[in-house]
Amino acid sequence: MKAYERLLKYVKVHTTSDESSETIPTTKRQFDLANILVEEMKELGIEGVRVDDKCYVYGYIPATKGYETKPSIGLIAHMDTAPSASGKGVNPQVIENYNGEDVLLKGDNSVLSVEKFPNLKELKGRTLITTDGTTLLGADDKAGIAEILTVCEIILTENIPHGKVCIGFTPDEEVGRGADHFDVKGFGADFAYTIDGGIEGEISYENFNAAKAIVEIDGVLVHPGSAKNTMINALNVACEFNSMLPQTERPEHTENYEGFFYLESLNGDTAHATMKFLIRDHSSEKFLEKKDTLIHLEKILNEKYGEDTVKIDIKDQYKNMLEHIKPCLHLIENATEAMKTLGITPVIEPIRGGTDGATLSYNGLPCPNLGTGGFAFHGKSEHITVEGMDLCTNLIVEILKRYSK
Ligand SMILES: [Zn+2]
Known part of the structure; x- marks a missing residue:
């Protein structure tokens, strides 16, 4: 299955988190996606699959025989969507061979305009996925989940040698609590990447x-x-x-x-x-x-x-994760080298905010962030492309290959 096909399936599940809620997770509906992912992960042949009572989903792919001493790499994405826009009844528009011009969002007859989002021009010729104007898309961060599980499918079916790969999906990232109950020890990774950002090639390891x-x-x-x-x-x-x-x-x-x-x-x-x-x-x-x-x-x-x-x-x-990433700069080097192999231009910029990866880095799991190929998160202008998702998926596979060398 292609990554975008998974995305189109996941965005149908309403997983908006709620800042004002004191429960864990902040909204029960996040379990709806967690349970779907658990089933899918089992079908793919991922081992140790579980969802805990706080709605964290875990699983792993054991190292290929002979590769057990290679570093185990974690891949993390979040299941919730931002409360800033509705995430209920998401009805995406899929536009093949996009012409690089303004897009009519048919649900509310508004326009996704090139003037406001000049990046759209660069997406000409790709298959563009947008909202219908009535909700956000939820590519943040269901694109991350879709790409991670597609990576799992690729390495399992194409027999690509790899070290142990650990998978984690968190709730409540958008309300700043995604890392709060993450079981770093049980996760079992030496290093990890969150897959939760913008354009393919984006890699971030400095935050406020x-x-x-x-x-x-x-x-x-x-x-x-x-x-x-x-x-x-x-x-x-x-x-x-x-x-x-x-x-x-x-x-x-x-x-x-x-x-x-x-x-x-x-x-x-x-x-x-x-x-x-x-x-x-x-x-x-x-x-x-x-x-x-x-x-x-x-x-x-x-x-x-x-x-x-x-x-x-x-x-x-x-806190800024930089001081925890500095001792393991191979995380950045392997990612940027993998990008060069695939012809992707690395985009390295400091995050003017925080990430779950920052908290995880402080909790002992060094964790920079990689792009998903998405743009304009947290509102009805959110969009992503099939090709961008494929590039991000291939990039992760390439990084895993590097760590198995
Ligand atoms: Zn996100």
Whole structure:
């Protein structure tokens, strides 16, 4: 079976995750796909196939006889789709020999336009898969699952020598919890790749260090007519706090390796205000400096307005995986060499966000990310091509071949 045929099957299963849910997985419906994958994996001849009570799917292909000492490589993708758009009733449009021009999405008569997505021009001549405009596509990350299982089918049916290959499918990646309950030990891989990204040839192994800061401000509320030298307006203190941060270090003014302070929300009244900041930086030194800056502001404002006016609580969210990938740069070298063999141009860019691979890398499983061939994730403009998926599939096979040398 071709990878896109699997994709078209999986996107029919509604697997949207839910940020507001406290359950594991955040939505029960993710088990619907997990159970289908378990059956398919067994049919393919994958061993040790299981889905656990937290909706993580695992399995492995034992090493070819004589290749048992080769590194065991993990392949990981996620089953959920982003809550930012509906993932229910997905009805893809498959356009053969795509002409490189605007595409009418027939479900809501909207247009997937070349002006907005100039990458479409490069896809001319390919078989393009889009949404019908009423949902997202779910190529993020069902394309990753489809490619991984197609790789399994290829190495099992074509008798390609390989080390142990471990397969893992996670729930809840889109709500930042995909790696939380991943059984790294039971998975059994020495190294892994998440297959969860954009264009074929994309390989990422640097991401942000991330923290969130909650700033609570207690004001002093008195009648405004007699407020002189008494009132402390929490909202004004909040504005002052924000104005003391470097204005150029905001998301809207930064790119590439530039970090930022992002004021995500500000709520309150005179008596009390709450601000939520996201702090991001690739450099761990600059990341620490940013956190120190916030603590310094807390101190300065408390000296000005009185102790306990400002209280800040900073929590780390995830870290840059780079320092865990550096000792195993073969993961990057083997991938880029495999790309060259297949005529794919490597696209290496720092991720301005986090990935499950970052958390897994910190939990002892070095795990860069590879593209799936998809574009414009998390909304109705999402699209992918049959050829791009084939390239990504072949790339993974090629990487496994390299690790068996
Ligand atoms: Zn994804």
